[in-house]
Structure formats: structure tokens, C-alpha cells
Amino acid sequence: NAGVTQTPKFRVLKTGQSMTLLCAQDMNHEYMYWYRQDPGMGLRLIHYSVGEGTTAKGEVPDGYNVSRLKKQNFLLGLESAAPSQTSVYFCASSYWTVEAFFGQGTRLTVV
Amino acid sequence: KNEVEQSPQNLTAQEGEFITINCSYSVGISALHWLQQHPGGGIVSLFMLSSGKKKHGRLIATINIQEKHSSLHITASHPRDSAVYICAVRSTNTGNQFYFGTGTSLTVIP
Numbered sequence: 598n599a600g601v602t603q604t605p606k607f608r609v610l611k612t613g614q615s616m617t618l619l620c621a622q623d624m625n626h627e628y629m630y631w632y633r634q635d636p637g638m639g640l641r642l643i644h645y646s647v648g649e650g651t652t653a654k655g656e657v658p659d660g661y662n663v664s665r666l667k668k669q670n671f672l673l674g675l676e677s678a679a680p681s682q683t684s685v686y687f688c689a690s691s692y693w694t695v696e697a698f699f700g701q702g703t704r705l706t707v708v
Numbered sequence: 709k710n711e712v713e714q715s716p717q718n719l720t721a722q723e724g725e726f727i728t729i730n731c732s733y734s735v736g737i738s739a740l741h742w743l744q745q746h747p748g749g750g751i752v753s754l755f756m757l758s759s760g761k762k763k764h765g766r767l768i769a770t771i772n773i774q775e776k777h778s779s780l781h782i783t784a785s786h787p788r789d790s791a792v793y794i795c796a797v798r799s800t801n802t803g804n805q806f807y808f809g810t811g812t813s814l815t816v817i818p
Contacts, residue, residue, distance in 0.1 A: 628804065639712065639808035687751060697741060697784035
């Protein structure tokens, strides 16, 4: 089925550990985004990519890195996790003004 | 600053009621999206609008570009409509970023 797939769906990390979240889309979309969703706040953009090999910072990029080596994949890395990074992470993809598609979310807890 | 404002934040309705959720935005946009998120679930796009009005079943979305305002209406609401509804605008700045409202939590009581 066409769509956006995020892995993993749940993860618990200890402070200081690292991890990578994977976002994969099979719709040949140019644009991909990583957001975090926190209670009482709208989704906030962490990083985004407008095409293979390109990335750019969003609203809240500190503590995260990303890579888009292949058009279909957008990776979000946490090098040294902190409790403030406890959140639900969503990946999205779109092609220009075409409707955006969202992944199912990754619930991350940093203890 | 909030580029997208939604109202109300919370809404409780009786089954069968007509529901309206409002969204105002302050940036130039190429499109506006209405999204639905069920508790603990993913986000699903309901509508993408750049002008006028769209209808899917019991859901109707309208947008007024001049007034920078959009509304989502649900006719004959049902408990399965209970979810968070999020307004998102696609800005015309670099990267065509989305800005999101904080969502409207809707509960429909049988």
C-alpha cells in the first residue's frame, strides 16, 4: 500500500543514548518532513528535505540530525537523547501542493 | 507567534449535532489542510483546499482566502467523529513548510 511508514512505533531511551528514526515513502514525493507533537502545542517542524541529498532546519532542530541519501527515505537521528526530546514524532511527505501524507507516529520516551 | 489559530480548543457535542471548527491564519499560503487524529493514532488528511469549498460525505470544508479563514463542518455528527482536528497551512516560503494549529479536540456523545 502506498503511504508513509515510520519505524519504530515506540521506543524508550536512556538519557545520553542515540537512535535513528526511519521514514520511508513509496510515492516518489520530493518533500519530506519530520515533526514533533507535544501536548498543547501544534506540530513543530524539526527538519525537512526538498529532495534527495538536501536537508534544512525547521523550527526546533537542536539535538537532531537528518539525512536524505535516498529519495524515499528520510532519517532522523538523536545523537544524545535528553528527556526534553520525549515526544511523538511524525514524518510527512508531499509533492509540491499535493495533499500531504503522514506516518503513524513514533512515541519516544527518554528517561 | 502562532501562524495558525484554531477555535474552539475543545468541543463536546451530542450525536446528530452540526459542528463547526474554525481556523484563521496569518501567512501567505498555497494550500490549507484539515487533518484528523484519533487518540493514540496517526494523522490522516481530510481535505486540501486552495479556494472555495469541498465536501466528503458528512464533512464540508470552506476557505476564504481574502479573510484568511477556513471552517470545517461536520453534519449529523457521530461518536466515531470523536478525534482531534488540526488545521495546517502550506506557506509560500522556502520549503513550502506547513504551519499547524494546536488542534480542536471533538467529543461526540451518543
